[in-house]
Amino acid sequence: MSGHEEAHVAQAFVSNFVAPLGPQLDAFEDEVSQNLGGGLHCVGLSSGSAALHLALRIAGVGPGDEVWVSSMTFAGGIFPVNYLGARPVFFDLDPKSWTVDVNNIAQQLEGAARDNRLPKAIVPTDLYGQSVDLDALEALAAQYGISLIVDSAESLGASYKRGRMAGTGGDAAILSFNGNKIITTSGGGMLVTKHKGWADEARFLATQARDPAPHYEHSTFGYNYRLSNICAAIGLGQMAVLKDRVSRRRAIFERYRAELSRPGITFMPEPDGLRSSRWLTALVIDPDELGVSREDIRLMLLKHEIESRPLWKPMHMQPLYTGTAYYGSGVDERLFAQGLCLPSGSDMSDDQQDEVIGRILQLLDSTN
Numbered sequence: 001m002s003g004h005e006e007a008h009v010a011q012a013f014v015s016n017f018v019a020p021l022g023p024q025l026d027a028f029e030d031e032v033s034q035n036l037g038g039g040l041h042c043v044g045l046s047s048g049s050a051a052l053h054l055a056l057r058i059a060g061v062g063p064g065d066e067v068w069v070s071s072m073t074f075a076g077g078i079f080p081v082n083y084l085g086a087r088p089v090f091f092d093l094d095p096k097s098w099t100v101d102v103n104n105i106a107q108q109l110e111g112a113a114r115d116n117r118l119p120k121a122i123v124p125t126d127l128y129g130q131s132v133d134l135d136a137l138e139a140l141a142a143q144y145g146i147s148l149i150v151d152s153a154e155s156l157g158a159s160y161k162r163g164r165m166a167g168t169g170g171d172a173a174i175l176s177f178n179g180n181k182i183i184t185t186s187g188g189g190m191l192v193t194k195h196k197g198w199a200d201e202a203r204f205l206a207t208q209a210r211d212p213a214p215h216y217e218h219s220t221f222g223y224n225y226r227l228s229n230i231c232a233a234i235g236l237g238q239m240a241v242l243k244d245r246v247s248r249r250r251a252i253f254e255r256y257r258a259e260l261s262r263p264g265i266t267f268m269p270e271p272d273g274l275r276s277s278r279w280l281t282a283l284v285i286d287p288d289e290l291g292v293s294r295e296d297i298r299l300m301l302l303k304h305e306i307e308s309r310p311l312w313k314p315m316h317m318q319p320l321y322t323g324t325a326y327y328g329s330g331v332d333e334r335l336f337a338q339g340l341c342l343p344s345g346s347d348m349s350d351d352q353q354d355e356v357i358g359r360i361l362q363l364l365d366s367t368n
């Protein structure tokens with residue numbers, strides 16, 4: 001917490017809006033919309049997964065449809081495809097950006113259009129705080145008439161080219177305010193869309209699809225997916241420090257890079273013109289070059305009660321998705337085998353970071 005949250009929560013209590021809706025939720029939606037550059041419709045929801053579920057449903061995704069997704073992501077960015085009875089088809093990353101390989105998608109779309117089996121939607125992931133190539137993906141979505149829903153759960157505060165903020169892409173983008181994200185509402189998410197109709201429908205579906213009537217009337221099924229006014233009050237306090245958080249995460253990343261760069265360690269790239277939030281410091285270790293493996297480092301840190309974590313396990317490698325279509329050459333598989341997220345919390349002190357760096361350097365010195 002930043003210290004700004006309690007006042008907003010107290011205001012919510014004083015006004016007695018201890019409910020799913022209320023003035024703090026309206027203000028939080030406005031604040032996020034302003035932060036993204038204005039002009040977009042924001043709908044506060046109970047989670048990022050809920051936001052993706054709604055976006056896919058509004059895009060018309062249903063049983064048997066294909067949804068093309070980045071394989072290297074967290075499960076919450078994929079499971080909503082299954083909620084709708086649709087099928088995820090997995091795509092590899094571009095080694096130059098570590099976000100989805102747009103040329104690979106373009107090539108497969110060409111074939112799919114020829115065979116009349118286009119996907120219903122594409123859901124690329126802004127990985128570890130870095131925006132996908134929005135220009136290219138938006139052009140493809142427009143060319144083939146496919147919905148584009150950008151999973152920006154990890155990238156609030158980052159920017160794409162020309163200062164355009166991550167979270168503004170496609171027909172809709174989704175955000176997450178889960179506890180591990182750059183800002184949190186303790187749990188929550190948001191649908192961000194340029195289509196007023198999508199935002200209206202999301203609000204309708206997220207409050208149990210109540211048709212206008214004095215009694216409870218339903219012509220379709222909905223969900224209980226709105227963000228509570230209390231959680232939104234926390235979010236308002238967190239928005240006050242979003243910029244600082246991004247600066248801090250970027251500083252943590254740069255410091256790791258300055259101290260640990262050597263042959264055999266590669267940090268996540270940042271393409272020209274993009275500004276990642278560096279949500280997590282992600283790197284890959286080539287054990288042949290470094291003489292030490294990812295697991296050697298992770299287990300050594302763990303022995304000292306320092307948590308680090310392998311990069312996301314690509315979803316096409318998950319037991320749940322065995323046999324599911326995957327297009328790629330295994331860039332994501334190599335990142336998973338050799339990749340590590342170092343401790344990167346905004347509140348990590350310089351001393352704590354010194355300890356992580358020092359212990360890694362000690363390990364490298366002792367084995368070389």
Ligand SMILES: Cc1ncc(COP(=O)(O)O)c(C=O)c1O
Nearest residue numbers: 047048049074076077153176178
């Ligand atoms: C890439 C990605 N997509 C989706 C989600 C789901 O968000 P939530 O946990 O708010 O449901 C997360 C994180 O939790 C995520 O990292």
